[in-house]
Amino acid sequence: MGADIGDLLERDTISMKDLDGKIVAFDAFNVIYQFVTTVRGRDGQALTDSNGNPTSHLAGLLYRTTSFAEAGIKPVFVFDGEPPELKAETIEKRREIRDKAHEKWKLAVEKGDPAEIYKYAQASARIDPQVIDESKMLLPMMGIPIVESPSEGEAQAAFMLENKDVDFVSSQDYDAFIFGATSVVRNLTVSGKRKLPGKSVYVDVVPEKVDLNKNLERLGISREQFIDIALCVGTDFNKGLERVGAKTALKLIKEKGTVEEILRAKDKTDLTPSYHAAKAFFQHPPVTTEYTVKWEKPDADKMVEFLCRKRDFSEDRVMNAVQKLNAARAAKKKTTLDQWF
């Protein structure tokens, strides 16, 4: 989970049209996780081919990426590398939560309660290495660039934003901001609706944009102090202070200036080394300059071979996606030419 510092940030509502022609970096793991948890049949089970291979991630990536491309968005997917040792505790905690949900799912199946089955099937979803590998295979087939981060995807995406190789980072949590991403878009959907967790109720969602620098200016804090606030609240890389939420953390930072001073005042200097380590990671995460951001023509033959022959996708739907991807490329070329004449 990302640090709960979202309440501090003001956002502006945007429309999908504002993203026409814009390069948007997606944290691949976040997106795939969303698909694996939400692209499901009515029984709550993930979609699979006839051999039982999961296909939720493939369906999600194919349809969503295609419709984003159709809207003029130029997507780039950034994949995680090795998580830092600092994240070990968070990863273990998530695994425990997943295991507990799996036990509850088994009980729900015994009881035969459909709502509970759905809920816990979703909560116990995990991402197999195969799911990641297949995603890394499918996107290039679609002509969509992928980037492999040496460590955290959000950190790499923030770096690419800083280098002006992308216009926005798309993220549903707040980690990207701590890594310094200045232009973040949220709630990007084609349908404009999203299911409420655990309920069969749909609410309207509007895309929004958050400008970190504007927010820092308004809050009167530096980027380092923003990181310090996140550290006080708690991040994937450190445990936060007890009973300190975003608002309290902001107040403390305004009073004391740095997280180190806050720890000193609370007589918790023993925590300083771990806070320093997390802070250093947010300030200088491992990233790579070895990436290219280029959109190619989709390879229809490979897509049909993989999705239809191997994973039971309908050829109509796949070819429809290919056609849309090609149309998006043609439209893009036209606007590029128009700029010259």
Added chain:
DNA sequence: CTTACTTA
């Protein structure tokens, strides 16, 4: 999640 079909 998105697409495709059904209904008013």
Added chain:
DNA sequence: TAAGTAAGG
């Protein structure tokens, strides 16, 4: 044409 529902793999 818009909103609701089923299906997709």
